Amino acid sequence: MKSDTFDMAYKIRTWIPVDEExxxxxxSLDQALxxxxxxxxxxxxxxxxxxxxRSEPEVKDLKK
Structure with missing residues (x-):
C-alpha cells in the first residue's frame, strides 16, 4: 500500500582536498585568517x- 507521505531520500557528498599547482x-597568521x-x-x-x-632545508647540489 502506497503512503501519501513523502519518503526522505539521502545521498552522500564527498569533498576531496586538491592541492593547487x-x-x-x-x-602572518592574521593574513591567512x-x-x-x-x-x-x-x-x-x-x-x-x-x-x-614549515620551511624546508635547501637541497644541495651533489654533482660537485
Whole structure:
C-alpha cells in the first residue's frame, strides 16, 4: 500500500582536498585568517583548512 507521505531520500557528498599547482603563502597568521574568511564567504560550499608550512632545508647540489 502506497503512503501519501513523502519518503526522505539521502545521498552522500564527498569533498576531496586538491592541492593547487601554485600555493600562496601568507607571512602572518592574521593574513591567512583574513583570506580564509574571504574564501569562505565567496565559496561557502567548499571546505577550507589552514595549514602551517614549515620551511624546508635547501637541497644541495651533489654533482660537485
Amino acid at each position: 601554485e600555493q600562496e603563502l601568507y607571512e 583574513d583570506m580564509l574568511e574571504q574564501l569562505k564567504a565567496m565559496h561557502p560550499e567548499n571546505i577550507y583548512k589552514l595549514v602551517e608550512v
